[in-house]
Every structure is written in C-alpha cells, then in structure tokens.
Amino acid sequence: MTDKKEKINIKAALTLATTALLGCTASQVQAQEADEWAFDAALLYYSEVDRVSAAETIFNANKTFANDEVLNLKLTIDTLTGASANGAVAQPSIQTFTRPSGNGQYQTPAGDTPLDDTFRDTRVQFNAQWTQPIASNYTGSIGAHFSKEFDYLSLGVNSNLAFDFNKKNSTFSLGFSYFQDTLTPKGGIPNPFTSMLVGDSARSEDDDDDDFINIDDGWDDSFALTRLGKDDTKTTADILLGFTQVINRQMIMQFNYSYSVVDGYLNDPFKIVSIVDAGGITQDNIYESRPDTRIKQSAYMQSMYHFDSTILDVSYRYMWDDWNINSHTIDSRFRIPLSEGSYIQPHFRYYQQSAADFYQPFIMDNDMPSEFVSADYRIGEMTALTIGLKYGMLINDGNELSFRLEYYRQTPTDAGFTEPGVLQDVELYPTIDAIIGQVTYSF
C-alpha cells in the first residue's frame, strides 16, 4: 500500500516536472489529467573484454493527447571508458604511440593488437518528437536532436509524413532528417598521411626507454605540423521511404528504402595505419584518410507474426554504399508469454559486411595508396553475432520491469591481404567479445 502510494507520487511528480519544463500552465495540466504520461527508464551496460566499457541511461517520456497528438521526449546520458584499436598492426616487439592529444604516449606489448587506452567520454543527448494527425488519413511528425560530448556536438532535425489508406491497412510514409555535427578532438584534426610523431611535450617518466625520439623544445611545433586545425564538421541528410501493410489478423509487414548522404570530415581522427617492410616490420604509422563524402542506401523489411500466443519479429536489412561496403543484417525476436503478463524473449542477430575499397590492415612500404586508406576494422570485412534473452514482468498495476542480457561477438575476417614476414605470426583480425546488460522500467 505504501509502495503504491509512493509510485503514484513519483509519477505525479514527474508529470508535474515535465509539464513545468514544457511551460504548460496549471490549468493545462489539469486538462491533461485524463491522458497520462508514460515513462520508460533504462540502464544499459556494455562491456568488451579488455576494451571499451559503456554505461548508458535513457529516460523516455511519452504523452498522447486527447486528439491523438503525441509528444515524445528522450534524454540519454552515456559514459565511455577503456581502450580501442588504433588501427596499427601487432608487432613482435614493444610499440610506442603518441596519444591523440599529443601529451604523453602509450605502449603496446609485443604480439598484442595496439589499443589506445585514452578513451573517456560522456555524452548527453536530448530528443523531442511531436506527432499529430494533420488531415484525414495523414499524420505528420517533426523532431529535433541535440547531443554533446567533450569533443563532439551534433544537432539534428527530422520530419515525417504518413498516409493511411485501404481501411488503414496500408501506410505510405516519407521522412527527411538532417544532422550537423562538429568534431573538436583533443589535440586537433590530424593531417591524413602524415606520420604519427613519437615523443612528448614533457619528458616521460620512463627516461631509460630508447624507443622515444629525443624530446627537444620543438615538440609542440613538430606536433602542430601534423594537424590541420582544431575542428571540422560533417552533415548527414537522410530520406526514408516506407510502406507498411497489414497482411491479415495475425501479420503486419514493413518495407523501407533509405538514401543517406554524409558529407564532410569522415575520418576517425584517432585512427592510424602501419607502413611495413617486406619482413612485416613497421616502418611508420600514418593518420588514416577517408573520402569526404559517403552515399549509403538501404532496403529494410520487417514482419511481425502473432501465433496463438507467441509473437515472431523478423527483419532483414541490405545496405550498400559508394565506399563499396555492403552488409546484410538479420534480426529476430520471439516473444513467449509466461504467466501473469510476464514473458521471455530470445533475440538473435546476424550481421555481415564487406570491406570498404580503401580498407587495408597495413600498407606495404613499396605500395603506398594514392588517395585513401584506413585500417579501421569497423569498415573492414567482418561478421557479427548477437544472442540474447529478455525477461519482462508486470508489477504494480501493469508497470513493466524487464531485464535483457546479450552476448555480442565481432569477427573481423581477412579480405585476402597477403601478410608479409612477422605479420604471419601475429593476430591481425582479433575477435571482440562483449556483454550487454539492460534493465528497463516502464511506468
């Protein structure tokens, strides 16, 4: 009884707080009492073995007004720590790299994949979406997006128009979105194809290490020569065409086509590529260079099927782009109801992508690429598998509490590169294992 009272009070307080944020008056609040807010609060933890860990919280608020207008507000906060592959190849000896900021360096043990352990960031994101009927059978929606990290700012807008016909069994939709992102990485924007300097603005405590070049007063000037500037921008424009069809009482399908143009700074400022000799020994590490445009297209289909009591959700996406990456994604969930509103839901996802045409895990010193190169495994050939299970239960008058646990494995694969000398003895395509845990409360 006390719990129930407390719960209602929390919801009432949140409702008041949200309406206050929106600038509604007290009378408006009273008028809206009939149609309540619905909230979701979720906490996700993502952890890779020996690499990145991320914690993400989402607070989602949804309100449907009397005349079918829907307001959705979403706040996301996440923190990221840990190590990420810098793109260089493993070597039979210790390697030393300069941190992206130019202040300090890190070392990779012999035989290990070089990981930059300076990743640490916090991101705050806010989304607002307003959806309403605008004429008979027409629904319009507009939204805004804001997200800020220490070194990244993203602003976005979107709009969508949906048209229902055939007794609302069929729906066409057309959407646009536009994002403007600004990167300000610590240490500035590296100049593609320039060598990563190894050294430090202050003498390292590791004085007896011979791998460092001698530091002199000119470090800052030398480092600055490898930089293009402090910041850069990119824009993303998307068009999304959708068609939804009710097949019968138990089945609904969706088909989407999307066309996306990304323009601007598309490098990862923290990624480098190793230049190796015929023996596979690293001679130099240079900053990666990607084209400054990318056009992506995708075809997506999804079907939901209601069996007697279970529900099967299967989707497939084919994506292709002008970097020559294409990918297949199959995602499926199977909801099995248990007693009293609880359920379990196994999840399976399979992903496969081909490599960008300028991807190469290393550069041979007698075969320098002329324009573009990246050793970022995320645009190389890879397969990935996710297996998970969600358990949900109803508590406190229909509020839902759910738990999700998933295992995600990325397996980068060799797209046919010949490995010279010592590179045959080291792991060039290490697998990445991650655990995803999530708790969600909907009230």
Added chain:
Amino acid sequence: MSQKIKLVCTFSMLVSIAGCSSLGVEPWERDLLAKKEMSLSSSPVDSALDDHIYFSKEASSGGKSFGGGGCGCN
C-alpha cells in the same frame, strides 16, 4: 551480385505493394494487431540503445529509421 540483390528487393517490394489491395483486416479484426507487443517498434528504448551500439561498432546504420549522425563513434 549486389545489382541482382537490388533487383530482387525492388521486384519483391513492387509485387507486395501491387497485391496489397486485397490484403488487410476489418476494423473489428484488429484485436491482435492492436497489442503493444505487435507494433513494429514494440520496444523503442531497446531499439535506440541497440542502434547506438551497432552504429559505433559496424559500418551500417539506419534502415528501420534514420541512420543519422549524432555520435562521434564512427
């Protein structure tokens, strides 16, 4: 090869759309479709979290909804 896949996708979409006038249900037959768990985005919070993970770890994004920017992770 990818050209063929595109053709097959386009063709199957056109066939589906052309055959749609005979598909569907009457308003009183929407009992199952009206369930929250039968909506095409039945867990938007899960989807948002998944999109963020896969956007930052893989070369593809979007498809179901906008692929957008908004993250410095890839």
